[in-house]
Amino acid sequence: MKTIRIILRNIRDAFKGVFRNFSLSFASISCITITLIVVAISMVLSENVDNFTLLVEKDVTIVAFIDNEADQDKIEEIKDKISMIDNVEKYEFKSKQVITEEMRDSSEVFDSIMKNWTDDENPIQNTYQVKVVDINKIKNVADEIKKIDGITVVKYGEGMVEQLISTFEFIHKICIGAVVALILVTAFLISNTIKITIGSRQREIGIMRLIGASNLNIRIPFIIEGLVLGLLGSIVPIIITIYGYTELYNRFGGHLFSNLIKLIKPVPFVYKTSLLLLVVGVLVGMFGSWRAVRKHLKI
Amino acid sequence: MDLIKLNNVKKTYRTGVTAIQGLNLTIAKGDFVFIIGSTGCGKSTLIKMLYREEKPTAGQIIVGGIDVGKLRNGKVYKIRRKIGVVFQDYKLLPKSTVYENVAFALEIFGLPKDEIYSKVIKVLELVGLKNKIKNYPAQLSGGEQQRVAIARAIVNGPKLLICDEPTGNLDPKTSMEIMKVLEEINKLGTTIIMVTHDINIVKQMNKRVIVLDTGRVLKDYQKGTYAHENN
Ligand SMILES: Nc1ncnc2c1ncn2[C@@H]1O[C@H](COP(=O)(O)OP(=O)(O)O)[C@@H](O)[C@H]1O
Ligand SMILES: [Mg+2]
Numbered sequence: 469m470k471t472i473r474i475i476l477r478n479i480r481d482a483f484k485g486v487f488r489n490f491s492l493s494f495a496s497i498s499c500i501t502i503t504l505i506v507v508a509i510s511m512v513l514s515e516n517v518d519n520f521t522l523l524v525e526k527d528v529t530i531v532a533f534i535d536n537e538a539d540q541d542k543i544e545e546i547k548d549k550i551s552m553i554d555n556v557e558k559y560e561f562k563s564k565q566v567i568t569e570e571m572r573d574s575s576e577v578f579d580s581i582m583k584n585w586t587d588d589e590n591p592i593q594n595t596y597q598v599k600v601v602d603i604n605k606i607k608n609v610a611d612e613i614k615k616i617d618g619i620t621v622v623k624y625g626e627g628m629v630e631q632l633i634s635t636f637e638f639i640h641k642i643c644i645g646a647v648v649a650l651i652l653v654t655a656f657l658i659s660n661t662i663k664i665t666i667g668s669r670q671r672e673i674g675i676m677r678l679i680g681a682s683n684l685n686i687r688i689p690f691i692i693e694g695l696v697l698g699l700l701g702s703i704v705p706i707i708i709t710i711y712g713y714t715e716l717y718n719r720f721g722g723h724l725f726s727n728l729i730k731l732i733k734p735v736p737f738v739y740k741t742s743l744l745l746l747v748v749g750v751l752v753g754m755f756g757s758w759r760a761v762r763k764h765l766k767i
Numbered sequence: 768m769d770l771i772k773l774n775n776v777k778k779t780y781r782t783g784v785t786a787i788q789g790l791n792l793t794i795a796k797g798d799f800v801f802i803i804g805s806t807g808c809g810k811s812t813l814i815k816m817l818y819r820e821e822k823p824t825a826g827q828i829i830v831g832g833i834d835v836g837k838l839r840n841g842k843v844y845k846i847r848r849k850i851g852v853v854f855q856d857y858k859l860l861p862k863s864t865v866y867e868n869v870a871f872a873l874e875i876f877g878l879p880k881d882e883i884y885s886k887v888i889k890v891l892e893l894v895g896l897k898n899k900i901k902n903y904p905a906q907l908s909g910g911e912q913q914r915v916a917i918a919r920a921i922v923n924g925p926k927l928l929i930c931d932e933p934t935g936n937l938d939p940k941t942s943m944e945i946m947k948v949l950e951e952i953n954k955l956g957t958t959i960i961m962v963t964h965d966i967n968i969v970k971q972m973n974k975r976v977i978v979l980d981t982g983r984v985l986k987d988y989q990k991g992t993y994a995h996e997n998n
Contacts, residue, residue, distance in 0.1 A: 680848035
């Protein structure tokens with residue numbers, strides 16, 4: 469009861485204090501706001517890139533072409549060998565007849581050329597379509613398959629896929645780096661702002677000490693003030709996230725660059741992100757002031 | 768019973784200045800004691816050691832059963848809660864009202880609002896400021912500000928009230944009003960130690976008077992004897 473009363477009083481006083489020293493508080497709040505906006509953008513980018521990577525990964529297939537000389541036994545043997553390769557998720561035999569059908573269905577030009585081919589004349593090869601577990605090791609799998617006797621050619625959109633993925637991973641890493649750097653800068657700035665606040669409140673702290681406030685009694689108000697700064701600083705970024713992302717999603721119909729990038733659905737994504745922004749803002753505020761109080765009060 | 772007991776206390780500041788030396792002193796519960804002496808003789812140093820603003824270099828200081836000299840920094844609040852302190856410059860919060868300035872001393876301990884209210888009103892009544900609770904310090908006279916500071920110092924019900932030249936900035940008439948308030952508080956059972964330069968006050972009040980000189984007790988006048996011996 470006592471503790472709750474003390475905390476409630478401190479929250480009230482923190483709001484009062486924030487508005488009393490508004491120019492100072494405004495600097496801290498702006499800092500948190502800017503940081504959180506960048507955090508939000510990074511979150512949106514990296515989550516979507518992650519999502520995209522997943523989609524790409526799902527679609528990447530290794531196509532192993534089988535020598536047309538191979539008989540049924542040989543095809544079975546190849547299957548056994550593929551099944552033994554590490555990192556293979558699943559594989560599927562697609563016969564040249566099926567492929568021919570698909571091609572004839574897809575275009576009239578193909579149809580007119582291919583409809584007169586007999587099985588012997590048909591140059592299209594039987595294939596195994598292989599999917600891998602870890603896209604980063606797709607090249608190893610392709611190399612392994614190539615070594616199998618009876619396989620003529622292996623294709624998997626080489627280079628393109630790998631490049632795409634490493635690019636996205638790079639973007640992802642930059643985002644995380646930027647967020648971490650910004651959070652550190654903000655904590656530092658807040659800690660400086662609160663130091664100034666503490667400086668201007670030395671008198672109050674002196675009196676508190678005099679009348680028997682413990683170190684915790686003295687520290688709590690400032691830490692709660694940091695919390696309030698974080699709370700106020702996260703309002704604008706949260707609004708931007710919720711309305712901005714939803715607007716972006718709706719404007720582009722859920723896709724970016726035609727169908728290449730499928731955006732994450734706004735709900736519940738924006739709420740999760742907002743919650744994270746709130747938590748980051750509050751923690752950064754509290755950490756900043758805790759650091760300032762510890763250094764400044766020598767307690 | 769003794770509230771305060773000093774045993775062979777010495778205080779040497781880091782600068783090398785020895786402000787107090789070989790000091791022995793006892794002060795009884797409920798007493799009213801003046802500490803006088805020329806500027807720089809160690810009066811403030813002595814009382815600062817009582818509320819553990821300074822630590823003695825040697826010797827022992829017991830206040831209300833607590834060995835103040837041995838108190839660690841993190842535990843200083845324990846002795847502060849038993850002692851009220853009043854200074855020459857009042858030390859009020861300029862942006863808070865009279866009521867808030869006094870209530871501040873209770874709020875940090877998490878007392879309920881109505882309990883705070885009744886305690887604050889009671890002490891403000893005692894110091895004669897009940898009609899100014901909504902004023903800010905700048906809207907008060909020096910004497911009134913000092914009465915707010917006294918109210919804040921006693922609102923916790925401390926056993927000991929320490930005053931370092933509380934009338935130093937006040938004219939003689941206002942000073943006597945402050946002394947009446949302090950006497951009232953003393954009658955209610957609070958021990959009072961007051962440092963002062965004002966010999967007229969000391970003579971009029973007829974209390975115990977301790978004279979310091981270069982960090983030692985030069986003379987200790989029992990209650991009622993000072994005016995008689997210093998005509
Ligand atoms: N914080 C301090 N550091 C160093 N010397 C001090 C400090 N405070 C007081 N002194 C010295 O100690 C002596 C006693 O000072 P003080 O107790 O303030 O005297 P009084 O209150 O009787 O005028 C003086 O010589 C003063 O300069
Ligand atoms: Mg002094």
